[in-house]
Amino acid sequence: MAGEKIMGSSNKPIAMLKVLNPFHIWALGVGIVLVGEFMGWNFTVGKGGAYASLIACWVIGLLYTCVAMIDSEVTSTVAAAGGQYTQAKHIIGPLMAFNVGLYLVMAYTMLCAADALVVGDLMKSGAEVMGYANLDTKPFVVLTVAFLAWLNYRGVFATLTLNLVITFLAFSSLIILFFAVDPLHQGVVLQHQALLTDLPYGWIGVVAALQFGMWYYLGIEGTCQAAEEVRSAGRSIPLGTMGGMMTLLVAATISWFVATGLMPWQYLGQAVTPMYDAATLLGSSQLQLMLFIATAFAAIASANGCINDASRAWFSLARDRYMPVFFGAIHPKYRTPYRSVLFLVPIAVSFAFTGLLDQVITFSILSGLLGYTFMTFNMIKFRKMWPLGSIHRGYIHPFHPIPAITLLTLCCATYFATFLGYGASLLSIMAFYIFSSIWFVLRRYKYVKRADQFTMPWPRPKGY
Amino acid sequence: MKNYTPPNQGMFGQIFDTILVLVLVYVSLMVPLLFKAAAKAEDAATVAAAAVKASWESLGQNAVQQAQWVKLGYDPEKAATLINSRFDYTIDPIMLLITIAVVGGYFWFMLKVSDQEYREVIREKFDNK
Amino acid sequence: MVFWDILVYVAWSLSAAMLVWMLVDAFMISSQYNEEYLMSSREGAEDDVVHGIHLEEGNE
Numbered sequence: 157m158a159g160e161k162i163m164g165s166s167n168k169p170i171a172m173l174k175v176l177n178p179f180h181i182w183a184l185g186v187g188i189v190l191v192g193e194f195m196g197w198n199f200t201v202g203k204g205g206a207y208a209s210l211i212a213c214w215v216i217g218l219l220y221t222c223v224a225m226i227d228s229e230v231t232s233t234v235a236a237a238g239g240q241y242t243q244a245k246h247i248i249g250p251l252m253a254f255n256v257g258l259y260l261v262m263a264y265t266m267l268c269a270a271d272a273l274v275v276g277d278l279m280k281s282g283a284e285v286m287g288y289a290n291l292d293t294k295p296f297v298v299l300t301v302a303f304l305a306w307l308n309y310r311g312v313f314a315t316l317t318l319n320l321v322i323t324f325l326a327f328s329s330l331i332i333l334f335f336a337v338d339p340l341h342q343g344v345v346l347q348h349q350a351l352l353t354d355l356p357y358g359w360i361g362v363v364a365a366l367q368f369g370m371w372y373y374l375g376i377e378g379t380c381q382a383a384e385e386v387r388s389a390g391r392s393i394p395l396g397t398m399g400g401m402m403t404l405l406v407a408a409t410i411s412w413f414v415a416t417g418l419m420p421w422q423y424l425g426q427a428v429t430p431m432y433d434a435a436t437l438l439g440s441s442q443l444q445l446m447l448f449i450a451t452a453f454a455a456i457a458s459a460n461g462c463i464n465d466a467s468r469a470w471f472s473l474a475r476d477r478y479m480p481v482f483f484g485a486i487h488p489k490y491r492t493p494y495r496s497v498l499f500l501v502p503i504a505v506s507f508a509f510t511g512l513l514d515q516v517i518t519f520s521i522l523s524g525l526l527g528y529t530f531m532t533f534n535m536i537k538f539r540k541m542w543p544l545g546s547i548h549r550g551y552i553h554p555f556h557p558i559p560a561i562t563l564l565t566l567c568c569a570t571y572f573a574t575f576l577g578y579g580a581s582l583l584s585i586m587a588f589y590i591f592s593s594i595w596f597v598l599r600r601y602k603y604v605k606r607a608d609q610f611t612m613p614w615p616r617p618k619g620y
Numbered sequence: 621m622k623n624y625t626p627p628n629q630g631m632f633g634q635i636f637d638t639i640l641v642l643v644l645v646y647v648s649l650m651v652p653l654l655f656k657a658a659a660k661a662e663d664a665a666t667v668a669a670a671a672v673k674a675s676w677e678s679l680g681q682n683a684v685q686q687a688q689w690v691k692l693g694y695d696p697e698k699a700a701t702l703i704n705s706r707f708d709y710t711i712d713p714i715m716l717l718i719t720i721a722v723v724g725g726y727f728w729f730m731l732k733v734s735d736q737e738y739r740e741v742i743r744e745k746f747d748n749k
Numbered sequence: 750m751v752f753w754d755i756l757v758y759v760a761w762s763l764s765a766a767m768l769v770w771m772l773v774d775a776f777m778i779s780s781q782y783n784e785e786y787l788m789s790s791r792e793g794a795e796d797d798v799v800h801g802i803h804l805e806e807g808n809e
Binding site: 203249251351357360418419420425426437499503516575577578579580583584585590595597599604605610617620 | 623625626628631635640641647681682689691692712716723730742745
């Protein structure tokens with residue numbers, strides 16, 4: 157048997173398929189995040205009141221606009237699967253890259269677990285409405301992960317086309333909901349005057365709200381994981397990302413406007429499915445059904461995008477031998493990182509079954525935040541080491557270094573917000589990354605080929 | 621200077637490394653639970669005590685708010701649990717300093733080590749072809 | 750209601766079927782293809798991909 161194995165032709169390495177267009181990028185980015193507008197964003201209301209949530213929505217929106225600008229510039233230049241991981245490897249160095257790779261894998265795998273749990277819970281509440289109490293959610297959680305992994309395994313085009321369709325439908329449902337509440341006439345359906353209160357915790361509540369404010373947008377930066385599979389990455393990725401960011405700003409503002417006009421903030425701040433509750437309050441069963449399906453679609457789209465991104469990140473780590481090289485294989489027929497996809501299934505399911513949703517979400521948010529902090533150093537060093545004009549950039553973002561400095565400031569504020577409610581989690585997650593880093597330096601890095609890590613056809617960086 | 625040639629890792633080592641990372645993740649997910657369990661029990665007790673004999677007036681809810689609570693299926697006693705449970709935002713300065721030191725130290729350590737490793741990469745890539 | 754009980758079983762079996770399918774496929778690939786070929790993808794191999802594999806894919 158061993159002698160007859162197919163070798164592939166010697167001069168052609170295997171590669172992923174370049175089949176995606178900017179719409180797929182939009183669907184990947186928005187698909188991951190949009191579930192956050194259906195649930196999760198409202199925890200900001202609990203942490204600081206309704207106005208704090210709106211401020212968090214816009215302040216964190218500014219943070220992500222900086223992220224999108226910076227990321228677009230670097231990604232349009234460093235187009236490779238692995239996204240920020242590959243950027244870190246070329247601009248900061250191996251240990252940072254290893255950490256960034258872990259941020260990506262952890263953020264997305266944990267988000268995927270949370271999404272699958274949401275699908276399970278929705279099935280349960282659906283069954284309750286139809287008169288069957290205590291439906292077991294586990295099979296639906298597993299089915300969600302298994303089906304999406306199967307889809308991801310079989311090819312990226314079908315995976316992201318599905319995401320495009322269900323993300324678009326979920327987004328449309330928010331728009332329909334917005335028009336259904338008669339937005340121009342206060343007091344008819346919406347009761348903002350009566351329901352909006354002063355800041356219940358004062359300004360410290362606003363800062364605290366920043367932590368869950370990330371839920372409005374977390375994952376949009378995942379678009380650059382598709383860099384090896386998109387046609388003309390330098391143009392498509394900035395286009396898809398910026399378009400996605402605009403979609404999310406609109407969706408986030410609508411979600412806030414509708415929900416705070418219908419529910420007292422103390423309820424909203426802990427609601428599991430706020431947008432579905434909003435539809436329930438409107439008393440229309442069609443709207444209720446629509447929001448039920450849209451929430452499920454949003455959760456599925458998010459889990460789907462997360463499997464896509466997490467597997468690309470894990471694959472890239474393995475391809476450079478940062479992680480066991482076994483996972484660096486590409487499927488010869490479907491051209492997907494199939495071993496990584498398969499590996500992440502039991503992990504995502506186990507996260508979902510720990511019952512620590514709170515912890516899992518905090519881990520996910522914090523990993524994202526660490527990644528954004530990295531982007532600030534990354535951008536400043538990138539412009540210093542390869543000044544404008546020295547290499548070809550697909551997109552150049554304006555006002556450098558203001559976005560980088562703004563981003564760093566907002567990141568610090570968000571660390572502080574995390575400290576306010578989740579100080580212990582913050583320290584334990586930092587401990588994880590510190591131990592992993594030490595392990596990488598002492599044990600893992602010896603398997604890495606030094607010069608092979610630098611793959612871009614760039615001149616020697618300035619100062620090195 | 622000669623290029624560094626890394627050893628190949630065997631199957632056993634690959635499996636071990638993968639499991640190690642997973643164990644680290646699970647541990648860091650579990651640890652905060654130890655701190656939280658104690659704090660939660662305390663909170664629940666105070667909130668439950670306040671929930672007794674609550675009315676919409678004592679909870680400070682206006683007419684519209686009351687109506688929405690009722691539509692959501694809440695009576696004053698049930699709503700009191702939500703309304704009275706508040707976050708505690710008092711800052712422990714020592715914990716804050718420790719946290720700043722940990723996050724700052726982490727990034728400082730990482731940039732420092734990365735820079736050393738990066739110089740080696742660049743040397744191999746551009747000096748010895 | 751029986752419907753929901755059946756649905757639970759369907760969900761379990763569908764997940765199992767898809768997982769088994771992926772595992773079997775992964776093993777088949779490992780036995781049919783050379784490991785080095787499967788691992789041969791390179792980062793930033795933009796030009797090779799555009800002028801080599803990608804064009805060939807288009808002709809299929």
